[in-house]
Every structure is written in C-alpha cells, then in structure tokens.
Amino acid sequence: MKDERANDKHAEAGNQPGPPLRILVVDNDQALAYAMEESLAKIGHPVTVATSGGEGARKIETDQFDIIITDLVMNDVDGMEILNRAKQLLPDSQVIMVTGHATISKAVEAMQQGAFNFLEKPITPNRLRAVVEKAVENVRLKQQNQELQGRLDEKFGFEGIIYASDKMKQVIDRLKRIAPTDASVLITGESGTGKEVIAQAIHQNSPRKGKRIVALNCAAVAENLVESELFGHVKGAYTDAVADRMGAFEYANGGTLFLDEIGDMPLPTQIKLLRVLEDSQITRVGDNKTTRVNVRMVSATHKNLDEAIKTGAFRSDLYFRLKVVTIHLPPLRDRREDIVPLTDHFRRTLARRHHKTVKGVSPAVAKKLYTYDWPGNVRQLRNAIDAMVVLDNDGLLDLDDLPPELMDADDAPNSSGALSGPMELIGKTMDDIERWAIEQTLQVTGGNREEAARVLGIGARTLYRKLEKYQSGNDEDGKVELASEE
Ligand SMILES: Nc1ncnc2c1ncn2[C@@H]1O[C@H](COP(=O)(O)OP(=O)(O)OP(=O)(O)O)[C@@H](O)[C@H]1O
Numbered sequence: 001m002k003d004e005r006a007n008d009k010h011a012e013a014g015n016q017p018g019p020p021l022r023i024l025v026v027d028n029d030q031a032l033a034y035a036m037e038e039s040l041a042k043i044g045h046p047v048t049v050a051t052s053g054g055e056g057a058r059k060i061e062t063d064q065f066d067i068i069i070t071d072l073v074m075n076d077v078d079g080m081e082i083l084n085r086a087k088q089l090l091p092d093s094q095v096i097m098v099t100g101h102a103t104i105s106k107a108v109e110a111m112q113q114g115a116f117n118f119l120e121k122p123i124t125p126n127r128l129r130a131v132v133e134k135a136v137e138n139v140r141l142k143q144q145n146q147e148l149q150g151r152l153d154e155k156f157g158f159e160g161i162i163y164a165s166d167k168m169k170q171v172i173d174r175l176k177r178i179a180p181t182d183a184s185v186l187i188t189g190e191s192g193t194g195k196e197v198i199a200q201a202i203h204q205n206s207p208r209k210g211k212r213i214v215a216l217n218c219a220a221v222a223e224n225l226v227e228s229e230l231f232g233h234v235k236g237a238y239t240d241a242v243a244d245r246m247g248a249f250e251y252a253n254g255g256t257l258f259l260d261e262i263g264d265m266p267l268p269t270q271i272k273l274l275r276v277l278e279d280s281q282i283t284r285v286g287d288n289k290t291t292r293v294n295v296r297m298v299s300a301t302h303k304n305l306d307e308a309i310k311t312g313a314f315r316s317d318l319y320f321r322l323k324v325v326t327i328h329l330p331p332l333r334d335r336r337e338d339i340v341p342l343t344d345h346f347r348r349t350l351a352r353r354h355h356k357t358v359k360g361v362s363p364a365v366a367k368k369l370y371t372y373d374w375p376g377n378v379r380q381l382r383n384a385i386d387a388m389v390v391l392d393n394d395g396l397l398d399l400d401d402l403p404p405e406l407m408d409a410d411d412a413p414n415s416s417g418a419l420s421g422p423m424e425l426i427g428k429t430m431d432d433i434e435r436w437a438i439e440q441t442l443q444v445t446g447g448n449r450e451e452a453a454r455v456l457g458i459g460a461r462t463l464y465r466k467l468e469k470y471q472s473g474n475d476e477d478g479k480v481e482l483a484s485e486e
Contacts, residue, residue: 020045021066021136024080026056026201027098028074032123036069040132053077060085061292065093066139067132069119072099072106080110087114089292091211091254092142093136098123146210158201160193162345162417164446165335171198171327178325179205184277186262186322187300189329192379195300196260198327202298203256211255216248217263226269228285231276237286249282249293257295263303263314263321273385274318297322331379339370340446341379346385346398361454362398370444372409438466 023045026187027033030051037047042408048065050056053074060068060082068086072079083095094116099107107118116135119128158172178185179202187195196215203213221229228237232247248257259265265273276282277297281290299322332338351358361369365388374380388401399407437456445451453463 021139022064023047023071023099023132024050024056024059024063024065024068025057026050026070026079027070028071029079032071032098032121036063036123036128039128043133043134043136045136049262050235053079053082056082057085057325060089065090067094067096067135069096069098069128072097072103072118073109080113082108083110083113083115088250088253089294092139092146093456096131096135110132110425131133143400146207159199159203161197162313163335163338164341165337167330167335168338169407171329175201176205176352178202178327180207181456182206182296183296184322184324185299185327186305186325187298187327187329188305189300189302190331191302191376192377193329193331194330195302196258198329199256199258199260199298199300200318203296204255207438208255208296212252213250213256213258214252215260217256217260219264223266226266227272230269230273231282231284233285234287237284244284247282247284248290249276249295252295253293255295257297259297259299261301261303262299262306263301263308265314267313267315270315270318274315274321277318331419332377334372337380337443337446339374340366340444340448340451342381345381345384347389348384350389354389356389356396357395358392359395360397360451360454362396363457364398364399365402366444366455368399368402368406368409372406434466435470438463 015413016026023040025033025036025040025047027036027049028051033049033051037049040047045067048059048063053070054076056068056070057077059065065086068081068082068090070079079097079099083097084144086095087095094112095110097107097110097115097118098121099118104118104120107115107120111118116138117131119131158175161168161172163169163172175198185199185202187198189195200213203209216229218226227243228245229246230249231249233241234244234246235241243292276293279290280292280294282293283290304472305314309316309319343366347358347361369381369384376383384406385397386405387403388397391401394441403482438452441452442449445455448461449467450460453460456463
C-alpha cells in the first residue's frame with residue numbers, strides 16, 4: 001500500500017506538463033539496462049538503450065537526449081567519459097551515474113564534475129523512478145527558464161545598442177531575424193563601428209545565450225599560435241606546450257565563436273578552419289584524436305574580403321562558409337542621427353564611471369560632434385567623450401573640453417552632407433529660415449525638443465509654440481516633418 005502511494009506520487013511528478021523527455025540508458029550489463037528501460041516506461045518518457053560505453057557515446061554524438069543514466073564502470077568508454085561527452089555535446093542534459101558500492105567515491109567525484117545524482121546498485125524501480133523524476137523536474141525547470149529568458153530578450157534584447165538612424169534601424173531589424181537561427185554571420189564595417197557589440201547581441205539573442213561566446217582576434221595573435229588558440233594543443237606539441245590546452249572551439253562548445261579581424265587569418269589556418277566548419281570536428285595541435293564541436297560562427301572584418309580573395313590572401317570557399325548572412329555597419333559619418341543619442345549615452349555612463357556630474361553638452365560642442373567626420377567611428381566618439389568628461393570641471397561639456405582633433409575641425413560635414421546648405425535659403429523669408437533652422441536642429445538632436453531649444457538658444461516653450469504653429473499649418477498627426485537627408 002505504501003509503495004503504491006509512492007508510485008502514484010511519482011506518476012504525478014512524471015506527468016508534469018510538458019512534452020516527454022528523452023532518456024538514454026548506457027550499461028554493458030544488458031539485463032540491468034533493459035530492466036531500467038522497463039521501469040522507466042511507466043513514467044511516460046521514451047527510453048533508448050545502449051549496451052556498451054562506445055554505443056552510448058555514439059548515440060550522444062548523433063542524437064538528442066535530456067537525461068542520461070550511465071553505468072560508471074564499463075570496459076571501453078566508462079561513465080566519466082559519457083558524462084564528459086554529454087556535458088560537451090548535450091549541455092542541457094542531466095546525467096545520473098549507476099555505481100556499485102565499491103565505486104561510490106568515484107560517483108561522488110562525477111557529481112563534482114556535474115553529474116546530477118547517482119544510483120547505488122542494487123537499484124529498485126522506485127528509487128530509479130524517484131531519481132529520474134527529480135532530473136525531469138530539473139531539466140523542465142531549466143527549459144522553462146530558458147523560454148522565459150527568451151521572452152525577456154525579445155522584449156529587451158538589443159537595448160545595449162544605441163541608435164536613432166534609419167540605417168541602424170534596418171540593421172537591428174535584420175539582426176532580430178538572424179540572431180535566433182544558427183546561421184554563420186559575417187559582420188563588416190570600418191574599425192570602431194560596433195562590430196563586436198553586434199556579435200555580442202547576436203549571441204545574447206540566440207538560444208545559445210546560456211553558453212559562452214568566445215572572442216578571438218586573429219590580428220592580435222602571433223601567426224604561429226593562431227592554430228593552437230583556435231584548436232588547442234597537447235603537451236609537447238611545442239617547446240612551450242607544457243600541458244594540454246583547450247582551444248577557442250572547445251571552449252565555445254554549445255555557444256558562439258566570434259573571430260574578429262578574420263581577414264588577418266594566415267592562409268594555412270584558413271584551410272584548417274574550413275575543414276573544421278565542414279566536419280564539426282577539431283584536432284588539437286600535436287594530437288591525432290578528433291573531438292566533435294558544436295559552435296555558431298560569427299566573424300568580423302574591416303577589410304574588403306572580395307579584394308583579399310582576388311589577391312589570393314583569403315580563400316573564397318571559407319568566405320562563402322562564413323558569410324551565410326552578412327551585416328554591414330555603416331560608418332558613423334553616414335548615420336549622423338546616431339551621434340546625439342550616442343553622445344548622451346556615453347556622457348551618462350562615463351560620468352558615472354568617473355564619479356562626476358556632467359549634466360549636458362553645450363550647443364557649440366553638440367554642433368562640433370554632429371559635423372565631425374569620425375574616422376575612428378563610435379570608438380573615437382566614445383574616447384572623445386571619455387576625455388571630455390575627465391577634463392570637465394563645470395558640469396557642462398564645452399569647447400574648452402574638446403580634444404584637439406575636434407577643436408581644429410571645421411563645422412561643415414565633409415561627407416554625405418547631412419544638412420542641406422544654408423546658401424539654398426537665400427531668397428526665402430525669415431519665417432522660412434527660422435523654420436529651417438528649427439527642423440535642422442531637431443534632426444541634430446534626434447528629435448529631442450529640450451535639447452533643440454538649448455542648441456537654438458531659445459526657451460523650450462517658445463520652441464513648442466513655433467512647432468505647434470507649423471503643425472496646425474500642415475501636420476495633422478502632430479509630428480514635425482524633418483528635412484530629408486538627400
Ligand atoms: N551602437 C552602439 N551603441 C553603444 N555603444 C557602441 C555602439 N557601437 C559601438 N559602441 C561602442 O564603441 C566601441 C567600439 O565598438 P566595437 O569594439 O564593437 O567596434 P569594432 O567595429 O568591433 O571595432 P574594431 O574593428 O576596431 O574591432 C565600444 O566601446 C562599443 O561599446
């Protein structure tokens with residue numbers, strides 16, 4: 001009677017809402033393996049049996065399981081190795097070790113390495129079901145958390161990326177569609193345009209976000225060490241290789257590998273990388289064993305890879321593997337509407353970092369920042385604001401705080417000409433000229449009316465009044481039509 005109640009309770013726990021979980025039983029004691037399968041069939045989860053460690057390892061490599069029950073001591077591949085592979089290839093699964101009395105200390109060690117629990121032989125059906133149901137609960141809880149996190153990310157996903165321009169809006173809209181997939185992404189753009197920020201956002205908005213994103217800058221690593229950094233090495237592979245070392249691919253397993261400055265990768269490494277991407281297997285330098293890896297590739301370059309292919313510096317087959325999807329980040333001078341919100345963001349965060357109060361930017365500085373060409377893009381803007389915040393002593397970033405390269409620059413934008421030229425205004429009425437000035441300034445401030453009033457040196461109420469006048473004239477939905485960029 002007592003047992004039946006226990007069974008009912010287990011059946012309830014096993015019947016928690018959610019699709020059935022997949023269980024793998026690995027045991028070279030065939031009778032025990034099939035007995036476990038029979039007991040577990042009662043709690044409604046499909047069970048696959050492997051009657052050797054090798055067979056179990058193969059199943060882990062080729063199939064998907066949520067719970068793995070493995071004997072600790074087996075002839076070929078033992079339970080510790082099964083645990084290892086499950087942690088690498090099925091990181092969301094839970095592993096239960098089956099152990100004899102003599103090997104309990106080994107089972108405890110397995111738990112320290114991430115096993116969920118252990119079952120001591122002889123195993124009773126009730127004990128087996130109870131431990132498995134606990135693992136079911138744990139896996140389901142993790143799945144629910146991931147789902148919840150996914151919903152939160154959908155809502156708050158790209159909040160670290162600051163932008164107001166249509167060009168960046170299009171980039172972000174595309175990213176939102178690409179991030180949740182497993183597609184390889186190549187990010188192009190001048191230095192400092194935010195390629196790494198985008199790579200992070202792709203990872204954080206993908207199902208891999210619970211795992212690592214590992215970044216490797218191919219230009220920053222000595223040519224002879226790139227392969228060891230990527231694939232790892234075994235002790236003795238080089239004079240300096242005093243111990244086995246995991247490479248970026250293994251470290252990023254289950255997550256994302258971000259290869260920055262991919263255009264600087266040496267040609268022999270490009271061939272090896274291509275092979276890894278084709279087979280999903282890596283070989284540590286100096287080793288002859290292969291290891292399966294599952295990583296999403298995101299790479300970035302400021303170089304023109306089409307040109308590099310023409311000169312033979314980059315392999316076209318690798319290029320096509322890496323750029324299943326391409327994201328191009330325009331230089332900052334081609335999306336000037338981002339300058340005001342980025343300035344505002346950096347002013348706030350850097351003032352906090354330097355424990356200072358900086359309330360704003362003077363109109364003259366706002367104009368300088370807007371019209372400067374930013375050859376170093378967002379990074380240069382960030383560095384400029386950083387230096388200004390450090391130098392500032394009156395709570396307002398003014399001309400005397402400007403870095404020399406900005407101080408010396410003239411105010412007319414050199415490239416695309418985001419502002420229409422004042423010469424066009426000759427022949428217009430003063431009212432038209434005033435309206436033009438207000439609309440251009442609103443464009444500079446990204447639509448921020450308070451800031452626009454400050455830049456124009458008029459009161460906010462005066463600005464509102466003038467805007468209302470324009471609106472009542474020709475804009476019913478209450479928006480101010482800004483001058484077109486073309
Ligand atoms: N849209 C953005 N919003 C907020 N911060 C940004 C944005 N774009 C870039 N940044 C900041 O600008 C700096 C440079 O960005 P990042 O390192 O991503 O550029 P990059 O294109 O990878 O540069 P490089 O080619 O030199 O590696 C970083 O401090 C980053 O946080």
